[in-house]
Amino acid sequence: MxxxxxxxxxxxxxxxxxxxxxxxxxxxxxxxxxxxxxxxxxxxxxxxxxxxxxxxxxxxxxxxxxxxxxxxxxxxxxxxxxxxxxxxxxxxxxYIQGHDLSTELNSGEKFSEASVIELLQQILQALEFIQQHNVIHRDIKPSNLMRREQDGKVVLIDFGAVKKWQPSNQHTAPTVVIGTLGYKPPEQDRGYPNLSSDIYAVGMIGIQALTGQLPNTLQLDSDNKVIWRNKQVKVSDELAAVLDKMVRYDFYERYSSATQALEALKEVKHKPQATILSTLSQPNIQASPSPHFNFKAMFLACSFFALLALGSFLLVSEVSKGDKPETIIPDTTPSPVREPCYPWC
Missing domain, CATH: 3.30.200.20 (Phosphorylase Kinase; domain 1)
Incomplete structure (x- = not known):
């Protein structure tokens, strides 16, 4: 050739x-x-x-x-x-010039949460488009995703396993079983793929990016849920919930379309920013004076007023004797600045 x-x-x-x-x-x-x-x-x-x-x-x-x-x-x-x-x-x-994602994901390195969200969004955008034409890819995996050199975007390639989805045929004879172990959902393995079957594959890619583990090495619990979260995986509860729903064992519990999954990711993408803003404003909310400082201020203020009252009483007593009236010279000394009066003062 x-x-x-x-x-x-x-x-x-x-x-x-x-x-x-x-x-x-x-x-x-x-x-x-x-x-x-x-x-x-x-x-x-x-x-x-x-x-x-x-x-x-x-x-x-x-x-x-x-x-x-x-x-x-x-x-x-x-x-x-x-x-x-x-x-x-x-x-x-x-021809898509670049490299396929197996060189990034199969190395075992872990992606940040922001990078995983960006990756999922790009794959789902392509998937959303083909789902609008009732098409199932059936073989979404890292080697069928190309990182384009010119702009870094992820392109979905190899439509050799593609199938036109017809809802009316879901209860007829099963179709040919095709796909890749670890990314292929249970219903596709039985010959009954649907639109959410590709969403399962995308979810497994997201989990692989976060954990650094190949999907076929992950286990299921007694409820057939994929076990992937541990102390070494840095992920928010919001993104984890989205991924868990994408890879549900029963397809009717997953997002029914790429559009729904994209909407869920959009909400996750905005939540971390709100959390950061809340954290940054926290010191201003708690920036009240300490109890020790307030007690001292209260004591000084109360002592000042007690001495002032005693001085006034003695002065009035001297004047009332009337023997040798004295000219009282007004005190021009500036009054001390009063400390803030707190509720207990």
Missing amino acids: LKTTIGGRYHIIKELGRGSYGQTWLAEDQHLPGSPYCVVKQFKPQPSSASTLKIAQRLFEEEPKILQQLAKHDLIPQIMAYVEENDERYLVQE
Whole structure:
């Protein structure tokens, strides 16, 4: 494949990866100025049976149809062409320059709460868009999320497991089981995915970012709730509650859409600021004088008034004798400044 040209336009220059259903190549679009990069997915399955091959063919043909319906969105790669040539099938997509999130999340390092909220919001924004078209991705995981080099935004890629969601078909025969262990919810593992199945995957990515643990290493408690909070995990109760709801075992207890999850995260994002403001204003509320200082002030003030009253009494007594009246010279000495009189003074 290297150095070959697909459809007389896309020149293969490098292999990007391979899987059970084919290979992915980096190519140059020789029909555009500057020959910009693009991604070529080659359908080359290694099926174990005829039925598996049929499923693989259907999924590969479904991907370009869905991507074409999704039109243009900033956080989803655009389809450029679908080529059938020499009994081979190729899907050509926009190339996202950057790195996938497995390089960030699988290292075991922990994200800050603010970084996790930002990450979740970007993934959910792309998910909200595809849910508006009743589409389930079915394989949201770190390696299918690209950190775009030019702006740092997270782009959702690889729609090879995509499925059109039809509520009326939820009680019919199960669909093909597909997805990745740890990010795949129980109902999807049984062949009955729905829109909230992708929300489960996003929630597990958020937990992985906070804890540094791979989702398939986490345990469930007796109520089938994911056990992930401990003393080493720094997270607010508000964000923890959102993540817990995103990864509920029963899908009807989760957020039913990405829009609902985004609204919940929006509230969490504003709550820490209110807490900080409350903490900063606390010293002003408690900045009353200490009880020791108030007692001293009370004692000084009361002593002053007692001496003043005694002096006035003696002066009146001397004047009333009438033997040798004296001229009383007014005292021009400034009066002491009176201390604040507190309730007990």
